[in-house]
Amino acid sequence: MTTTPTTPPLPAVSPERYAEIAAAVEREIGRVIVGQHALVRTVLVCMLCEGHVLLEGVPGLGKTQLLKTLSEVVDLEFSRVQFTPDLMPADIVGTQVLEEDESGRRTFRFGAGPVFANLVLADEINRATPKTQSALLEAMQERAVTVAGATRPLPRPFLVMATQNPLEMEGTYPLPEAQLDRFLLKALVPFPSADDLVAVVERTTSGAAVDLDTVADVPTITAMVELTREVPVASHVLRHAVDLVVATHPDHESAPPGIRTYVRFGSSPRGAQAMVLAAKAAALLDGRPNVSIDDIRAVATPALRHRLVLGYEASADGVTADDLVAGVLDQVGAPTAGLRGAP
């Protein structure tokens, strides 16, 4: 007897529609951004998880263009803040402005800052002072800002995409670990291949303008964000994410030698949360209704690389966080059925 599953009333966005919209977004972005498919996928995953993303790469690789394109494709409100050392918190969250009406009566009006947008591009976030950084990071965490005693929620979905330039570190203020932890994923923006670079040059030096299609609106994206969290996860998959996080702690027995040598502090629990959430979005983007071990392992590096606090030995030996996460993945390994002879 074949069991006929009874599908409950579909939400505004079904899983199938979810995958279609995501594919359309990627396709439209691909019309502007040459290559960088992994980067596009990472940003898309963060948007669908309503998680913030930190992009690190040298200038000129299309980070800003990617986010602008994304905002156009999904019809989300976009704002950009260029972080500089003289940037003040009010320049981000907004401030009270004294206004005088026609009758001469003066009142304070809240002038919303650029953070009041669905997509906020915090360009070169490490160039602002910690005070300014913390203003944005508080908004990232609370998804609300408090000015003059009034708390004002930020629009949903709210997604901060911050960029960092790994060069020109002079006069920068590296983000503290606690603030880095608030980014769902950290993506490295690679230099394009020669072929991709040829295409980039062709597109950017010609007069042809790309007319992007808007494939989703705010309600659709909000529904997709909610749907992402509904994806079921098997217990052993969840456990594997936790095992990976635990293995990043140098004092834990499952930690590989590299972690013990180069890591001062391992990932916070947010690392496991980020992996599971990102894996859910990745599964849906892949057209699957459940999270797999491979999904977890695929997002482990972007979810954990910025959550490891490395010691000076790592810098001295040229060991990167990505190397250490790879060591963790090797050490922990994909779980088997737990039975000799079983696959």
Place this chain on the structure above:
Amino acid sequence: MTPTEAPAAAPRRSAEPLPGAGDSELLSPEAIGLLRGVGRRLRLAWGFAWVQLLAPVVVVTALALVIIGRVRPWGWTEPVAIAVTVAGVVAVAIGALTLRIPLGLSARATDRGLATRDAFATALELDDHDRDGPFGSRVRARADALAEDRSPGEAVAVRAAWGPWAVAAVAALAAVTLGLVANPQDQIREQQAAEQALVAEEAEALREAAEELRADPAATAADVALAERLEELAVGLDEAQSLDEAEALLAEAEAELRAAVEPDLLAQKAAAQGLDKGLASAPLPATEGGDAAAQLEQAAASLDQRSAAEKEELATRLESLAETQAAGNPEAADALDAAAAALRSGDDAAAAASMTTAAGAQRSSSASAAAQESRQRASGGVGEARQRVAKGPGSPGSGEGRGEGEGEGEGEGEGEGDGDGDGAGSGQGKGQGQGQGQGEGEGGGQGQGGGAQGQVGGANGSTGSGQGGQGTPDGTGTNDAPAVEQDPTVFDPGVATDGETLDAGGTPNGGDSTEVGKGQGTSTAGGSRVPVSGALPRYEEKATRALDQAKVPPSVRSLVDDYFRRLAQR
């Protein structure tokens, strides 16, 4: 977040146990059938994996045991090798049959084997929220779709690793080959088994002897103690690890039992039995029969009814009896003499008391002799067992032995003559002889062999001859050619060829007295030589048995008794 960011090949590791999957009804029968088939397949794969892991270890262990069995005479190595192999197979089989494989485990194995990205495991773990959500039906439908046209064999492949199997095959072949080739240790093992059987046989014989002692209705406390000692000795033999140890135990027991036998046992026994049998054949006057003690007591009780002549006759008889008891039972002899004297002096009361004392001494002597005889028999039995153990179970030998024997004997006789006017007389004689013999043998075979001892009974006028037994290459062979022994004669004046003539001591009473001679015989060279101390116990035992015959007169017993006593004193 691309596949390239994940490690290409991550090692597997064991995961935590899965929760029980009790929601199998949510999946299609085909999917459930696939998972159950995977469970059976997992059982097979588990057993195969363990066999593959253990086979080299078990077979190499068995091979090592077989090799050890070829260099050491241990009989347990090959059976243990077989047992280890069988135990390994049985353990894996039992483990595979009793292995608990929940459906969740099958689901995870299926997911990994079919690369279904955890579809089955997730489908089995859907909770109520998931089932009612947008993904419940889709997860189940996906699992059902993935189960179509898939077989458990695809999910769980049973793959053989050639390395372990090659090692196991080579080791097994070597073990079987060595097991089939003749093992040089087998002969040693057989020898050890024969030795153990011999020791066990001796232990059993000791137990039977002890049982007989206990079963005897007339068994005394000494008999019971002796039985316990024999049983203790049997236990010691059971626990003995070698023939030497068993022999030492037997020698110790033999010495212990022999020490408990008084040197004049034969005299005591001869006296006691002689008195009983003498009075049985010629009861005391006016008694109703019975043993000697009873007759003495009856006579003591009826003294007041006897006439003077009868008392004189009784006194004479008592004196005669006293003489026969002088050697073996001095207490009885003294009492009998005292009784005779009292009778002659008319002191009936003293005579009665002395006769009662004599009766008690007779009973005591009989009991003592019986007890000592038991010990002596036991000692003899233990000694024989010791000799058998010392000789070992025997093994084929090819040596040759040669022995020479020489005997010497001394004879000594005493005679009593009692004659009457008709010229008829009778005499008693007592002789003593000693013989010595030694045997030496040399074995051939591999050039050296231990010749067995030759034994010869040297006696007065007798000749001893001995023949060395076959030696064995290792000197422990069976002496299957026992020494030829010429029966010794206790005393035979007629063959004394060069002895001095002795007065038999008899007092002629109008008749012809008999003279018995005392000869210093010359021995004839025999085939072997043994020290007299080695032959004496056996001779003594035989003589003791001979004394048990009713036809042997008491005087002869005293003669034999003196003979061995003197030998022992020398």
